[in-house]
Amino acid sequence: ASDDGEGGRASPLRVDSDSLQRQIDELASFSDSPAPSVTRVLYSDKDVQARRYIKGIMKQLGLSVREDAVGNIFGRWVGSEAELGAVATGSHVDAIPFSGKYDGVVGVLGALEAISVLQRSGFQPKRSLEVIMFTSEEPTRFGISCLGSRLMAGSEELVQSLKRTVDNHNVSFVDAADSAGYKIHPEDLHNVFLNQDAYFAFIELHIEQGPILEKEGIPIGIVTAIAAPASIKVEFEGNGGHAGAVLMPARNDAGLAAAELALAVEKHVLESGSIDTVGTVGILQLHPGAINSIPSKSHLEIDVRDIDEKRRNDVIEKVHKSAIDISKTRRVDLLEFKIINQDPPALSDKSVINAMEFAAKQLGLEYKLMISRAYHDSLFMARISPMGMIFIPCYKGYSHKPEEYASQEDMANGVQMLALTMAKLSLE
Amino acid sequence: ASDDGEGGRASPLRVDSDSLQRQIDELASFSDSPAPSVTRVLYSDKDVQARRYIKGIMKQLGLSVREDAVGNIFGRWVGSEAELGAVATGSHVDAIPFSGKYDGVVGVLGALEAISVLQRSGFQPKRSLEVIMFTSEEPTRFGISCLGSRLMAGSEELVQSLKRTVDNHNVSFVDAADSAGYKIHPEDLHNVFLNQDAYFAFIELHIEQGPILEKEGIPIGIVTAIAAPASIKVEFEGNGGHAGAVLMPARNDAGLAAAELALAVEKHVLESGSIDTVGTVGILQLHPGAINSIPSKSHLEIDVRDIDEKRRNDVIEKVHKSAIDISKTRRVDLLEFKIINQDPPALSDKSVINAMEFAAKQLGLEYKLMISRAYHDSLFMARISPMGMIFIPCYKGYSHKPEEYASQEDMANGVQMLALTMAKLSLE
Ligand SMILES: [Mn+2]
Ligand SMILES: [Mn+2]
Ligand SMILES: [Mn+2]
Ligand SMILES: [Mn+2]
Numbered sequence: 001a002s003d004d005g006e007g008g009r010a011s012p013l014r015v016d017s018d019s020l021q022r023q024i025d026e027l028a029s030f031s032d033s034p035a036p037s038v039t040r041v042l043y044s045d046k047d048v049q050a051r052r053y054i055k056g057i058m059k060q061l062g063l064s065v066r067e068d069a070v071g072n073i074f075g076r077w078v079g080s081e082a083e084l085g086a087v088a089t090g091s092h093v094d095a096i097p098f099s100g101k102y103d104g105v106v107g108v109l110g111a112l113e114a115i116s117v118l119q120r121s122g123f124q125p126k127r128s129l130e131v132i133m134f135t136s137e138e139p140t141r142f143g144i145s146c147l148g149s150r151l152m153a154g155s156e157e158l159v160q161s162l163k164r165t166v167d168n169h170n171v172s173f174v175d176a177a178d179s180a181g182y183k184i185h186p187e188d189l190h191n192v193f194l195n196q197d198a199y200f201a202f203i204e205l206h207i208e209q210g211p212i213l214e215k216e217g218i219p220i221g222i223v224t225a226i227a228a229p230a231s232i233k234v235e236f237e238g239n240g241g242h243a244g245a246v247l248m249p250a251r252n253d254a255g256l257a258a259a260e261l262a263l264a265v266e267k268h269v270l271e272s273g274s275i276d277t278v279g280t281v282g283i284l285q286l287h288p289g290a291i292n293s294i295p296s297k298s299h300l301e302i303d304v305r306d307i308d309e310k311r312r313n314d315v316i317e318k319v320h321k322s323a324i325d326i327s328k329t330r331r332v333d334l335l336e337f338k339i340i341n342q343d344p345p346a347l348s349d350k351s352v353i354n355a356m357e358f359a360a361k362q363l364g365l366e367y368k369l370m371i372s373r374a375y376h377d378s379l380f381m382a383r384i385s386p387m388g389m390i391f392i393p394c395y396k397g398y399s400h401k402p403e404e405y406a407s408q409e410d411m412a413n414g415v416q417m418l419a420l421t422m423a424k425l426s427l428e
Numbered sequence: 429a430s431d432d433g434e435g436g437r438a439s440p441l442r443v444d445s446d447s448l449q450r451q452i453d454e455l456a457s458f459s460d461s462p463a464p465s466v467t468r469v470l471y472s473d474k475d476v477q478a479r480r481y482i483k484g485i486m487k488q489l490g491l492s493v494r495e496d497a498v499g500n501i502f503g504r505w506v507g508s509e510a511e512l513g514a515v516a517t518g519s520h521v522d523a524i525p526f527s528g529k530y531d532g533v534v535g536v537l538g539a540l541e542a543i544s545v546l547q548r549s550g551f552q553p554k555r556s557l558e559v560i561m562f563t564s565e566e567p568t569r570f571g572i573s574c575l576g577s578r579l580m581a582g583s584e585e586l587v588q589s590l591k592r593t594v595d596n597h598n599v600s601f602v603d604a605a606d607s608a609g610y611k612i613h614p615e616d617l618h619n620v621f622l623n624q625d626a627y628f629a630f631i632e633l634h635i636e637q638g639p640i641l642e643k644e645g646i647p648i649g650i651v652t653a654i655a656a657p658a659s660i661k662v663e664f665e666g667n668g669g670h671a672g673a674v675l676m677p678a679r680n681d682a683g684l685a686a687a688e689l690a691l692a693v694e695k696h697v698l699e700s701g702s703i704d705t706v707g708t709v710g711i712l713q714l715h716p717g718a719i720n721s722i723p724s725k726s727h728l729e730i731d732v733r734d735i736d737e738k739r740r741n742d743v744i745e746k747v748h749k750s751a752i753d754i755s756k757t758r759r760v761d762l763l764e765f766k767i768i769n770q771d772p773p774a775l776s777d778k779s780v781i782n783a784m785e786f787a788a789k790q791l792g793l794e795y796k797l798m799i800s801r802a803y804h805d806s807l808f809m810a811r812i813s814p815m816g817m818i819f820i821p822c823y824k825g826y827s828h829k830p831e832e833y834a835s836q837e838d839m840a841n842g843v844q845m846l847a848l849t850m851a852k853l854s855l856e
């Protein structure tokens with residue numbers, strides 16, 4: 001039974017991991033791509049179904065439920081000293097195209113199970129406990145990652161850009177929200193901002209999305225810092241033309257410029273010399289996209305991350321220089337080289353790390369202090385609250401694809417860790 | 429007036445080039461992308477509108493109109509010796525996404541104007557004259573170029589593949605044809621085949637799609653051979669994963685494999701040492717296509733052409749070897765390397781070249797004997813009929829993009845050439 005800690009010590013925190021697995025599987029059925037893949041994009045019908053599902057569980061647990069203007073969902077178990085800052089947890093349930101069912105979801109359904117565990121154990125919170133389902137952690141639809149938490153953390157820049165943001169089908173953010181049942185008036189967006197004293201602590205439970213815990217056989221990761229992500233959009237333009245008729249010396253092929261830049265991203269990342277630097281070209285599109293047409297335009301989206309902000313920014317500068325060089329050599333125009341976001345890294349708070357280490361020891365769970373290379377809503381929650389994260393192992397480190405998997409035992413350990421950490425902080 | 433040949437000799441063949449331009453502009457309005465671009469894909473609503481428009485002009489000219497099972501449209505001016513093989517001309521009106529309004533269209537509307545010119549001049553054909561609008565010269569929808577002419581030329585292989593071919597939205601060829609009003613029974617496809625004696629000659633009028641005639645100031649090109657096209661589909665597959673969490677040494681990025689192969693195509697083409705070898709990656713798609721996901725799959729479509737079949741096939745072999753090498757180096761699977769078509773080049777028939785040269789001299793038009801580097805329905809008509817092609821200059825050699833342009837004067841010269849060549853062959 002997964003509710004027995006290692007070392008044979010019985011714990012009063014009995015996780016119903018079968019129920020948790022059932023909920024994960026049920027949520028995965030709200031998908032726009034066939035199982036085992038999951039596709040759940042912001043404000044789509046499936047996203048709306050998932051939101052209804054999460055609110056349903058919150059209500060079953062007797063939590064008081066509220067939603068803000070953009071659809072961040074809050075379920076609160078009011079503590080005996082309700083005027084104190086709450087202890088919050090949460091994650092996301094949106095899923096990029098053809099991904100898996102654990103990313104984000106473990107941190108939402110697992111958090112609700114942690115509340116349920118505490119309720120069943122007879123625990124009475126002093127500080128209120130709150131579960132948050134964040135809107136659009138993934139950048140899929142509007143190119144903005146951690147939309148909900150970024151806004152909660154008070155980004156005025158985001159308020160302004162949301163007023164004019166459109167998706168790839170030219171649907172505005174406001175219209176998309178409306179179709180999901182959120183009627184947004186421009187002044188509402190500021191109401192999403194949270195005060196610095198709203199939360200005493202924020203803890204996110206998440207699969208590692210990397211192979212380390214599984215490889216080392218350690219059940220729990222305690223995150224000390226979140227790597228700093230940056231994303232860049234690039235557009236090249238050339239003359240295009242007929243694939244048969246335009247001879248090679250007369251070409252300025254925007255597609256080959258994009259191919260060169262993609263390989264240059266890899267080269268500059270590897271040249272950083274650090275294992276912690278990663279760079280990815282996840283999007284590369286050609287226009288017009290016909291076999292007998294030389295590409296006249298290309299569009300790339302590049303993701304660069306590091307735990308060292310300066311080293312990451314050096315890579316971005318080199319990629320920019322390569323884009324300029326390629327545009328000269330291939331006589332294509334560099335129409336755009338736009339840094340969409342370039343966030344600083346975040347450190348976990350010592351007080352939250354202490355609480356997590358205390359919980360791990362209480363539960364007899366071995367743990368590893370580690371870095372999060374993927375970013376999370378916690379990156380933005382750290383701006384307004386002491387923050388910490390709990391990682392659990394996942395199969396081969398797979399994430400963002402259908403093979404993503406975490407065992408019931410590992411999830412139960414994570415839920416126990418989260419429950420005990422929250423309980424401890426609630427009483428401080 | 430464009431109906432005066434060079435050298436000041438008056439000609440009885442008076443081309444109404446304003447009317448021709450009006451028709452070209454009107455046809456361009458049937459498009460799924462905004463002007464000045466044209467997008468007209470096989471069996472789409474716009475394609476159906478264009479078909480109706482062409483049949484309308486044929487009927488106005490008193491031609492007897494027939495359509496075959498896949499929608500090749502024939503308008504015949506019956507000659508005094510109707511039992512003889514006819515003299516045919518024609519081209520296509522389908523247009524790849526975001527292309528221009530002259531490719532193909534000049535050879536259909538120009539052919540109808542040539543018929544009109546001959547009618548107005550009082551000419552009486554002995555052999556029947558026939559204008560053909562071919563179905564789907566462009567491979568856009570089903571990946572099959574020159575679908576209509578390839579089938580007319582008797583490809584049993586194409587009959588079999590059309591029964592199971594689907595487009596990118598999984599719509600079958602048969603269902604797509606049905607939606608455009610062509611109900612195809614499998615046995616009908618063989619009825620599209622034409623006999624070897626159906627035509628005494630076939631001549632296609634087309635913009636050059638290259639810069640030579642414009643640069644040299646020569647109004648007419650007489651095509652002696654059509655370069656041999658080949659097209660290839662390639663799929664790579666890797667493990668994908670999260671763009672933040674999977675470290676660089678653990679990656680096998682299918683997108684970077686595609687980028688390397690695209691650059692390898694260019695390298696092998698340039699290494700052939702011949703100006704006549706061209707290679708293009710017009711399609712490069714990544715899956716899942718999210719900024720924070722390492723591509724787990726990539727799909728490329730490659731076009732390689734040459735006037736020398738062996739040299740072209742050598743390039744294809746080298747590209748295949750590169751694909752295998754890249755898959756090994758990057759530890760991705762080469763799921764597919766499929767040669768979709770690998771057609772032999774075609775030579776124009778001496779008798780048709782003679783008739784075209786005679787017409788040019790009669791009209792006082794300077795001409796150049798040249799190669800067609802783009803392929804055309806003529807490539808397949810050459811399998812069942814003596815074939816020839818007439819080229820006219822186009823602006824900067826542009827084609828397959830909105831800037832594609834041919835002057836009214838150059839089109840009028842082309843129409844006169846076509847009319848006189850057909851008239852001469854009709855009386856042989
Ligand atoms: Mn994710
Ligand atoms: Mn996540
Ligand atoms: Mn074309
Ligand atoms: Mn054409």
